[in-house]
Amino acid sequence: MTTRAAPWRQGPLDDRPPGPGPRLLPYHRLAHADPEHRWWKPLVELLLFGAFYLVLAIVFGIVWAVGLLAVRGEEAMDEVFLGSTELEIMDPAIFFMLFFSLVLMIPALLAARAIMGPRPLGLLLSVTGRLRWGLLGRCLLVALVVYVAGHAAAALVEYALLGSLTAPQPVEGFWWLIAMIVLVVPLQCAAEELVFRGYLMQTVGRWLRRPVFAILLPVPLFTFGHLYDTWGLLAVAVMAVVAGWLTWRTGGLEAAIALHVVNNVIATFFGALGLSDPDAEESTWVALALSAGLQVLFAWLVVRGARRRGVEVTRTVHPPRPPALLAAGHGPGRTVPEPGAWVCPGPPACPGHWAGRVPGPAPQHLP
Template sequence: MLPQTERYLSLVQLGRNQWWRYVLGVALILFFWLVLGLVPYVAIAAIYPLDPLLTYLAINFSIILMLAGLVLVMRLLHRRPLLSLVTAERAPDWKRVAQGAAAWGALALIIAVIEHLLYPDRYYLSFDPERFFTFAALVLVLTPVQTTTEELVFRGYAMQGLGLVIRPPVLIAVLSAAIFTVPHLMNPEVQQHGALLMAGSYFAIGLLLAAVTLRDGRLELAIGIHAVNNLLLALITNYEGSVLTTESVFTARELDPEYSLVSLVAASLLFYGWFFRRRHPPAKRGADDVPDAVDSRAR
């Protein structure tokens, strides 16, 4: 195991890790997210079924409650700081977040341009200034909260917990990606385009996010990737039938699951290869430094 990977997974030792804490912790996070968080969504769907703005707000409200559940679990059950899910340093590396966002954003835009060149009738201009800017203000605030929360739960909490009982990083990454895939199978795209291809896409992006986190020994790259991916989808190139009910500049008449999966795998390989070329080692410290960086916050 690489030193930076060992260091990141070892941050779990700053807290309390009896098995029952994880059983209760997962149950509480799911309760906040899928029970308390879905109450406004169900109410809005019943009263205002055709209002995309309210639907978008309701979906994000459930994610905010997921974050609230995670904070309670980390502080009260595991007795360690939320920051330990991100890094062993005293603060997040925002430059690393920006690097991940910039690189993945460039790849995502290239993929969209290539798709337009291959299928020129697929995208159409859907820009409506009044509706777009109303949505954009909310998307720019809520989407980073949503994606960062998912990274804290599905990468940080899940992988550090798995690391207590599983040693091979590859297996940890695969299991984390599988866990990430499961709730996304509830998205409407799965019913429209088939579970196998859509599950493949969710698993692929989950595996990339897990792999870069373990390889980099910190969560910031994954936070940047996930945020820019959803921001571009919500504001620039959305598609009809998307789970994100936002106003985008361009809209695809349909989602092409085959193209999405192939292009996603190709972009993931390019991203990973670019950031982790052998001559650019990501680690700043060795695994022996683990407790010192954040121990004062854990007390």
């Protein structure tokens, strides 16, 4: 039996009860909330996810190529792929192809999770079994304020040192890019968080109890999926650690998604304005310090707010009822008493009075 998630102030962030009783499962251990959990299931889930994603990617690639040829003519494919040594990310067609192909990870992963579990499916999102839209909205607002203030301060420093600022030069197809930045980039960020902070953290958490392993082990996979120099890769790694820590500390993906969305939206928006080169693979320690500082500040503000609001960070899972209670008539289709209530085990032990107590503490109510 699983009850609602416990708020911030109730229970430790650990799933080892001192005795026979309910388990308080943090996010990375949520697979253990499903009685059908088995250690090998995430491996099969990975195979299914890869197969589903491959099929979706092939179908999308065919549709995208046909659409490109219909809009730009027969020479479009040669112009896009053979016209230069690198893909022009700010080309709206290339931008859509690259970012939407990552969005396809969402249906592929959800389909694999629906088949293999754990259930409910929403455990991939948070300890409550759903996406907490209110928390996501607050995190998006905090991230937006932090990033806008940070980049504004960086612009003031640049102006103080150089005496001028780079003038915006919108790229061709600017408004198409803005539409995709608003509609596609957030989904791309959510897809990466579902895979790297959702599936991978919970997979590690099936086997290893300590959250440090669930947070750190997926970091290299996320980091080396980006093509940057050392400073750029370090910036990506810092973001992965911060996002993983926030996922564990807040009990869900909302804060990590918000951080990822605002970071990528602002970066691609600057690229559309011609204020940065999205194809650049080189970075500096200054850029690393700026991004790391903004992410740490965001994490501190989010955790502070989550603690104050009593955000759910664990899921309470009660052990199965003992066979004695099932034999007494509390089986499927019967009314199940609340934990802590008095029940009658039936004759001859209880010919006509109440006796015995359902194992487990009385249910906790969220403030």
